[in-house]
Amino acid sequence: MKTTSLEQQLCKTFILFILGINISYAQQKIRTIKSTSEKAWISDGENVKLDWHLEPGVNPDVYYVNIPAKKSIIKFKTDQDELTIRTRPQKKYDFVVLLNEKDSCHIQIASVLPPDVPHLETKNTYPAKVPFKLMSSRIFFDGKINNKNVLVQFDLGAGTSVVNRNSSEKIGLEFSSYKMISNTQGVNKERTSLNNQMMISGLEWDSIELTEVGNMNDFEDIIIGNGLFRDKIIEIDYDKKEFTIYENLPNKVRDYKKMPVYYVQNRPMFEAEIVHNNKKYNSWFLFDTGRDGSMLIGNDFTGLKNNWQELQPLTIVNGRKIIRLDAFIAGVELKDIVTNASDPAVPNSKASLFGNQILKHFNMILDNKTATLYLKPNLLVNEPYFNYESYLKQMSNK
Secondary structure, eight states, X not given: OOOOHHHHHHHHHHHHHHHHHHHHHHHTOOEEEEESSSEEEEEETTTEEEEEEOOTTOSSEEEEOSSTTSOEEEEEEOSSOEEEXXXXXXXXXXXXXXXXXXXXXXXXXXXXXXXXXXXXXXXSOSSEEXXXXXXXXXXXXXXXXXXXXXXXXXXXXXXXXXXXXXXXXXXXXXXXXXXXXXXXXXXXXXXXXXXXXXXXXXXXXXXXXXXXXXXXXXXXXXXXXXXXXXXXEEEEETTTTEEEEESSOOGGGGGSEEEEEEEETTEEEEXXXXXXXXXXXXXXXXXXXXXXXXXXXXXXXXXSTTHHHHOOOSEEETTEEEEEEXXXXXXXXXXXXXXXXXXXXXXXXXXXXXXXXXXXXXXXXEETTTTEEEEEEOTTTTOOOSBHHHHHHHHHTO
């Protein structure tokens, strides 16, 4: 049968359509790298480096980019191959690691916030302001959990939201899950309550998870952290005793010292300089507003180079060196801090940190969208912290 020119044209169009699908499929073909070990490594930008365990049974096994609202360079390395991915916000990237030439491990790099980040709702207009109380250098809000009055501590050093074991019954929490928690009581499997509602000054979160812990003060009910604000800009103003949430960066940051951060379990890490025994060290510290102390030197510092050997102790307590140092934060010198440093030979996952005896000297704006911290000295700049003079007084009383 003779075909018409119209039929010929339709046939050509159909063929080109099929070829287009094949070309598109070829362009989207998922990349594959190889490994003979279940252990892999991820580097995310300049500062985030972590171990990754290959699991063939998870599809996909997702890594969430540390700062999803910015472009990043992710390197995924196995014992045989390395893959580099240049991420953009709101994009996801899939690839496969072929383990021992037989098991396919499906990996996804997601430049989005994790799905378990609670969503904030409010009828207030932004910026939304919340008054707080400063108690023993810690920040507290009056709030409600499931319409029960609670005292809520805001702790930038908290990786998850927790409830005081002594408060669980009065709040009427129901527990249906468990979570591993690492705190001053060690690493423990603790009960977790799901799908709770929290309200603080017109701010509302649904589906809040609360894990029960036993290391809180009797008067504290709840601890929340930065995970509730990862898509927001937050301010702590100690002069006004005011916590503010912004959608856009306020103009007053021009008067603040600007510095980058990265996150460990939503907890911000920032860079500071310390001076000990006339030697300067630049290192990253956890911005821990929930610690009623000056600072702590962890294995992430003492385990580098000869840092542990170079620390000259005033004394040694339980294997920790008690040391004296100066610190420079946002251009401000804080002299004669006395703190303790962990022996790198003793397993310890705690990060080096500054506590709120030091941090409350600065009003703070944290832009979680761009991972930028802004600091400015405030009216508490001369407030005391545990320093060498305090240490001498303590020792003389023993």
